[in-house]
Amino acid sequence: MENSSSSKQNNNSSWVIVALVFLVAIAVIGYFYQSTTPEPEPIKEVSVPEPVIVEEEPKNIEPEIEQPVIPEQTVQEITPEPVEVEPEIVLPTLDESDNWIREKLPTITWRNELLKLIVDDDMVRRFVVFTDNFAKGDIAYRHSILVQPTEKFSAQENTEDGQQILRWDENVSKRFSLYVDLLRTIDSDLLVQWYVELKPLIDEAYSELGYVDEEFTDVLHDAISRVLDMEIPKEQLELVRPSVMYKYKDQDIEQLTDADKLLLRIGKDNLLVIKSVLLEINEKLSRTRE
Known part of the structure; x- marks a missing residue:
């Protein structure tokens, strides 16, 4: 929209043009009239009032817009699918955890008769201490x-x-066959799930040993890695008996840790099965930490 000053300027310009056109028309008519008619009597001058131009403000007329007709739609109610909420796991205290584990043990293997091989007393603490050592x-x-x-x-x-x-x-290694059968029939997924559920109690038992800021899962990985890294001798091992106890004739073998020498006593076939099972458990444990 133009401002008031520019509007006044345009109105003055229009009035000047109209006045000039009017004067020229009067002059032409007067010249033509004087050349064809006798000179008339003088005519008294009559003052002609200046025309008043009234500008009408343009009316803003908005075009009528037809509103689209929206057909009625039937709204279908959507029922949200129920979300399964996992039940909260309520753990017992560390001192009362044996009953909790005893109730779950029959679900971890289909060879329940082999559960007699497990010491069911103070199980969490036993697991932590034995694994740490x-x-x-x-x-x-x-x-x-x-x-x-x-x-x-x-x-x-x-x-x-x-x-x-x-x-x-090698026949002596057969005394470990039942233990290997128990390990082989255990549901590894359920075993790892139990470990995750019992982790607060495991951490509590581990802190009792004086490890406050250390992660027990790292210790468990070290224990499993010791088994996986154990090399199986290709030849039958010779022994000596300087006293009541047997010893390995090969000093390199004799200098191994007690844990490694226990793995040798388990026997080649049993150790291969244990390696296979622990490798699967170790991978699943690693995924729980990702």
Whole structure:
């Protein structure tokens, strides 16, 4: 919209043009009239009032817009699908956790008769202490989570070139077969789930050992890695018996940790099965930390 000053300027310009046109028309008519008619009597001058031009403000007329007719639609009510809410896991105290675990143990394997191999007393603390020692290469027999085999170790005595040679009796490894069967029949997914659920109690038991700022899962990975990294000897191991206890004739083998020598006593076939199961468990444990 133009402002008032520019509007006045345009109105004055229009009035000047109209006045000039009017004067020229009067002059032409007067010249034509004077040349064809006798000179008339003088005419008194009559003052002609200046025309008043009234500008009408343009009316803003908005065109009528037809509103579209929206057909009525039937709105269907959408019922949201129910969201499954996982029940909250209420853990017992560490001292009362044995009953909680005993109730769940029959669901972890289809060989329930093998559950008798598990020591069901103070199980969380036993698991933590035994794992911590095993990861360092030690064996905490008093805190074992499994009962010890009833069959004792024995060696084969052979005579070669007039010399008595003691060798590892592979048949002795069969005393560990039931333990391997138990491990092989365990539901690894459920086992890892239990570990995650029991983690607060496991951390509590681990802190009782003086490890406040350390992560027990790292210790568990170290223990599993010790088994996975154990090399299986290709040849049958020879033994010596300087006293009541047997020892390995090969000093490199004898200098191994107690944990590694226990893995050797388990036997080649059993150790391969244990490696396979622990490898699967280790991978699933790693996914829980991602």
